[in-house]
Amino acid sequence: MSTRGLIPVVPLLVMCIPFAFGQLPKRVEKCLPYPTLDQEIRDMQPAHSVSPVRVRVARVDFDPEDEIPTDVQQEISTELRSRIFERDAGTAYLNDLAKEIGEVSVRGALKNHGYFRATAAAKLAALQTDGAEIGVVATMSAAPGPQFRAGDIRIESTDGDFPPEMAAESLRDLIPLQRGELLDVERVRAGLRNLTLAYWRLGYVDMTAEPDFQIDEVQNTDRRNIE
Numbered sequence: 121m122s123t124r125g126l127i128p129v130v131p132l133l134v135m136c137i138p139f140a141f142g143q144l145p146k147r148v149e150k151c152l153p154y155p156t157l158d159q160e161i162r163d164m165q166p167a168h169s170v171s172p173v174r175v176r177v178a179r180v181d182f183d184p185e186d187e188i189p190t191d192v193q194q195e196i197s198t199e200l201r202s203r204i205f206e207r208d209a210g211t212a213y214l215n216d217l218a219k220e221i222g223e224v225s226v227r228g229a230l231k232n233h234g235y236f237r238a239t240a241a242a243k244l245a246a247l248q249t250d251g252a253e254i255g256v257v258a259t260m261s262a263a264p265g266p267q268f269r270a271g272d273i274r275i276e277s278t279d280g281d282f283p284p285e286m287a288a289e290s291l292r293d294l295i296p297l298q299r300g301e302l303l304d305v306e307r308v309r310a311g312l313r314n315l316t317l318a319y320w321r322l323g324y325v326d327m328t329a330e331p332d333f334q335i336d337e338v339q340n341t342d343r344r345n346i347e
Contacts, residue, residue, distance in 0.1 A: 171209055171252060172206045172207065172208060172209065172252065173206070173207050173208070173209045173213060173252055173253075173254060174204050174205070174206055174252055174253040174254070175204070175205040175206075175207060175213070175214070175217060175244075175253075175254055175256060176204055176205075176253060176254070176255050176256070177200040177201050177203070177205075177255075177256055177257075177258050178201070178247055178248075178255040178256065178257060179201075179247070179257040179258070180193075180196065180197040180200055180201065180257075180258045180260065181257060181258070181259045181260065182259075182260050183259075183260065183261050183262075186260075186261055186262050186263065186264070187264060188230070188260075188262055188264060189233070189264075192229055192230060192233055195229055196225055196226055196229050196260070199225060199229070200221065200225055200258060204253075205217055214244045214246070214256070215244075217244060218241075218242045218243055218244045218258075219241075219242075221242040221244075221258060222240045222241040222242035222260070223240070225242075226240035226241075226242060226260050226262055227239065227240040227262070228305070228306075230262060230264050231303075231305040232304045232305055232306045232307075233267070233302060233304070234267040234268050234269060234302035234303045234304070235264040235265055235266075235267055235268075236265075236268045236303055236305070236333075236335070237265040237266070238262060238263065238264045238265055239262065239263045239265075240260065240261070240262035240263075241260075241261050241262070242258055242259065242260050242261075243258070243259045243261075244256045244257070244258055244259075245257050245259070267302065268302075268303040268335070269300055269301060269302055269303055270297050270298065270299055270300065270301050270302075270303050271299060271336060272299065273292060273295055273297065273299070274288075274292075275288055275291040275292060275315070285319070285322055285324070286318065286322075291315065291318075294311055294314035294315050294318060295307075295308070295311035295314070295315075296310055296311055296314075297311065308331055312329040312330070312331065315327075315329040316328065316329055
């Protein structure tokens with residue numbers, strides 16, 4: 121037998137020596153087959169916890185110079201004011217929540233209306249506090265950029281040896297977005313989920329679908345390959 125690849129094993133002897141005074145060192149304490157008195161006392165002590173804070177968006181303000189369409193403003197405002205955000209009071213929760221709102225709620229809504237390259241940010245300021253609940257005003261700023269529409273959508277395999285198992289027309293029907301419609305990122309995500317589930321049903325549990333966007337800057341359209 122070749123010795124190549126063998127892993128030398130060195131026996132390790134750990135001696136557990138009880139101390140008459142003070143606490144056991146952690147490295148010695150871990151080798152005991154039973155909990156020590158010190159461990160039992162620590163386990164009985166309540167874990168340190170921080171009370172959560174409930175953040176409610178009472179008002180949403182938009183910068184009139186940002187040119188966010190009125191219907192998108194209404195959508196964002198309604199969505200935010202209908203939610204209660206729970207955060208850990210021991211963190212900079214208003215700053216963290218502001219980043220989340222700017223990226224997910226504002227930028228996400230704009231991308232679902234064709235503003236594929238939109239950027240957005242939010243600031244939160246406390247209005248009132250009622251126990252563990254705090255009301256805030258959210259001030260939005262965004263640069264929507266150009267509005268894009270969907271172009272051609274093709275389904276391709278990244279491995280030439282394994283072409284798609286389903287007909288191209290059937291796969292294309294799983295993407296709920298037609299040529300000429302506003303580029304809606306959420307509908308693209310829905311199409312990717314549909315493709316993944318369709319292949320899972322065929323037994324391809326490792327299949328993943330990813331979009332490859334090709335932006336037409338002149339026509340403001342997106343030609344997309346799904347791989």
